[in-house]
Amino acid sequence: MSSREPIGxxxxxxxxxxxxxxxxxxxxxxxxxxxxxxxIERLKAGDIPIYEPGLAELVxxxxxxxxxxxxxxxxxxxxxxxxxxxxxPPTYSGDADLSAVHxxxxxxxxxxxxxxxxxxxxxxxxxxxxxxxxxxxxxGGFRYVSCPEFLKxxxxxxxxxxxxxxxxxxxxxxxxxxxxxxxxPVLNAANGGQARGELVRTDIKSAEMVKLASNAFxxxxxxxxxxxxxxxxxxxxxxxxxxxxxxxxxxxxxxxxKAGIGFGGSCFPKDVSALKQLAGNSGYHxxxxxxxxxxxxxxxxxxxxxxxKHLGSLVGKRIALLGLAFKPETDDMRExxxxxxxxxxIADGADVVGYDPIAAEEAGRLLKGVELAxxxxxAIAGADAVVLVTEWPEFKQLDLTATAEAMRGTxxxxxxxxxxPAAATAAGLVxxxxxxxxxxxxxxxxxxxxxxxVA
Numbered sequence: 355m356s357s358r359e360p361i362g363x364x365x366x367x368x369x370x371x372x373x374x375x376x377x378x379x380x381x382x383x384x385x386x387x388x389x390x391x392x393x394i395e396r397l398k399a400g401d402i403p404i405y406e407p408g409l410a411e412l413v414x415x416x417x418x419x420x421x422x423x424x425x426x427x428x429x430x431x432x433x434x435x436x437x438x439x440x441x442x443p444p445t446y447s448g449d450a451d452l453s454a455v456h457x458x459x460x461x462x463x464x465x466x467x468x469x470x471x472x473x474x475x476x477x478x479x480x481x482x483x484x485x486x487x488x489x490x491x492x493x494g495g496f497r498y499v500s501c502p503e504f505l506k507x508x509x510x511x512x513x514x515x516x517x518x519x520x521x522x523x524x525x526x527x528x529x530x531x532x533x534x535x536x537x538x539p540v541l542n543a544a545n546g547g548q549a550r551g552e553l554v555r556t557d558i559k560s561a562e563m564v565k566l567a568s569n570a571f572x573x574x575x576x577x578x579x580x581x582x583x584x585x586x587x588x589x590x591x592x593x594x595x596x597x598x599x600x601x602x603x604x605x606x607x608x609x610x611x612k613a614g615i616g617f618g619g620s621c622f623p624k625d626v627s628a629l630k631q632l633a634g635n636s637g638y639h640x641x642x643x644x645x646x647x648x649x650x651x652x653x654x655x656x657x658x659x660x661x662x663k664h665l666g667s668l669v670g671k672r673i674a675l676l677g678l679a680f681k682p683e684t685d686d687m688r689e690x691x692x693x694x695x696x697x698x699x700i701a702d703g704a705d706v707v708g709y710d711p712i713a714a715e716e717a718g719r720l721l722k723g724v725e726l727a728x729x730x731x732x733a734i735a736g737a738d739a740v741v742l743v744t745e746w747p748e749f750k751q752l753d754l755t756a757t758a759e760a761m762r763g764t765x766x767x768x769x770x771x772x773x774x775p776a777a778a779t780a781a782g783l784v785x786x787x788x789x790x791x792x793x794x795x796x797x798x799x800x801x802x803x804x805x806x807x808v809a
Contacts, residue, residue, distance in 0.1 A: 358382045359532060362429030362436040364458055366393060366422070368404055368510065368620070368686070369473055369503050370439030375409060376514035378416035380539050385421045385429040397422040405685040405712050408511040426461055430468065435532055437501070439473040444624050448631040450477055459484055466495025469529035473503050475565050475625060477632050481523070481558035497529035500558045502565035507619065508683030515540060521554040523561025530555070566632070569625035570643060575610040576617045577649040583613035583789020584656070593789030594771055613789045615743065615769040616653040618680035618689035623650070654694045657767055658702065660786050661739055664765045669703030672762065674737040676730055677744020678710035678717040685713040687720050691769070692743050696724050709733035711746055731760065738763035745770040754781035 360383035363374040374384045388394050396403055400417070402410045413420065421428065429436060440454035455474060462470065472481065481500050488496045500523035505513045520537045524530030534545075534553065541547030554564065583593040593613045601608025617623070626643055633640040658668075665671050680690035687693070692708060699706050700723045709727040710717055718726055727733035730749065734740055734757055742749055750772055758764060758781045766783040768775075771790065778785035 359435065359536060360384070360433045361536065362387060362433040363439060364388075364426070364429070364436055365439035365441070365454075365474070366390075366397060366403075367439065367441060368406065368507060369505060370437070371397075371402075371404065371413075372406065372409065372505055372510045372514055373437055373439055373473060373503065374420065375412045375416060376511065377536065378419040379412055379515065380536075381419075382536065383419050383421075383432070385423060385432050387423055387426050387429050389424060391424050394422045394424050406510050407508065407683055412511060430463065430465075434468050435471055435529070435536070436462075436468060437471045437473050439503075442474050442476055442624075444627055448627045449635075450475070450624070450628050452476060452480065455480070455484075456487075459487055460491075462488075462493060462496055464491075464493045464495065469497035469499055469532070471499045471501050471529075471533055473501060475502065475621070475628070476562060477628060478559050478562040478566070481562060497524075497527065498558070499524045499529050499533050500561035501533055502561060504565070504568070507686055508681060516549060517551045519552040519554055521556065521561050521564050523556050523558040525558065566625050566629040569621050570629045570646070572610050573617055573622045573626045573650070574642065574646050576612075576614075576622075577646040577653075579611045579613050580616065580653050580788070581649055586789040591789075594787075596789075613771060614653075615657055615691050615695075615788065616650040618691055619686060620688040623647075623689045651694075654691050655698065657695060657741060657769060658698050660767055661699075661741070661765065662702075664784060664786075665738060665763070667703070668699060670705065671703075671738040672705045672707065672736055673699050674727075674733040674740045675706060675708040675724075676733060676740060676742045676749055677746050678708050678721065679713035679744055682744055682746045683712075685716050687713055687716045690744075692717070693720060695741065695743065696721050700724075707733045707737070710744065711748060731756075735760045736762050739765035739767065741767045742769050742772055745772045749773075754778050754783060758782040 358381045361377055362385045363370050364387045366386050366388040374386045378384050393403055400414060402413060438458050440458060442450045442452060445451045455476060481498050485498050488494055502521055517540055520541060522530050522533050538547050540549045541551045541553050542549060545553040579597055582596060586593040586596060597611040600606050601611050626646055630640045630643040661668060675692055675695060678690060678692040680686055696706050707725040707727050708721060709730050714726055754777055764782060764784045766778055766785050768787045771787045775785050775787060775790055
């Protein structure tokens, strides 16, 4: 028998399922609860409804520790810690939709032996509001802990089992201590573990803010380097080289300095908007985040401008989109750049074909009017232009000569700076990256001063 405490996890989406499997891997018995009966039946059958590298294997490995059910009472009977991992999507106003969170709170019985542990991303002050609701409903004994998640889709399992930090916000007492104990194996030696995770034990409001502030800052880095990329395009500098030079400064660091066509997914757009809205609701105008959001939206539209620069009118032009998910190693289409690009292209009269190695099924439900190809080669064939949207590893291996020969046109927009511009040009493609000046040499250390450009 495991000496670890059994837990409940409410919600079996990306965060909930990874959290459940992660704790099962660490030795806990986990009861996973979801109101979606069809999803629960799939999980019981070993059919994982989302794509995340390593997740299916760990579900199978830890099947004896995982229970999937629609019955909340089963979790309440077996566990005192109930991790909440339900969706908090943005509303039209930009605020987080907390209806699923409130439904969980309402479903809790009076108890002085249980605690809600909030994994869902919620506005600062949510914990305080939930505690107030518990008091009003005669559930004042129910404890509350904020424990935000920092899982990146595509590497979520590693992020759970080898985190850089674990944030636990509480009022003191048994519940916060119990959550820390659960995470002990992934913490560093200073916190009683044998891994590298730092423990941030703080108050509830600060824990809630850590999550929003972290994602807003990372989004700001992305929008900043995209602005630099746009200036590089005007001046002839190469943003890849600029970012390399910047990233060597340990005050800046190299992460999230990759120029592209903007960020997407379920976290950055939502959390940036939520923090901006939270600030506004509190009476503060967060000007920087307005710019971050605006730059991200405009970055996608620059792709259309580049296509029009080379092709003129897009009416009747066949445009291939390589990669449809918001990032590689996931099938998540939430806020994916392909959604905006395809809609704009279709509105401009283009014929759009798309390919994604994993997200095709979900893309088919969301991308209206887009032809879906079964391979990159099929998407490229006969295209007037190709736009690389998601940096899946297989696109790095594209035969550029064969690509040029298969296309009807020659325009290749590399929205993620994945390919070698010199190789693409040598293959006969009209290559445009994001923020790239002259095609760099294979070995940047051999770069010579560029010759004067002739108009």
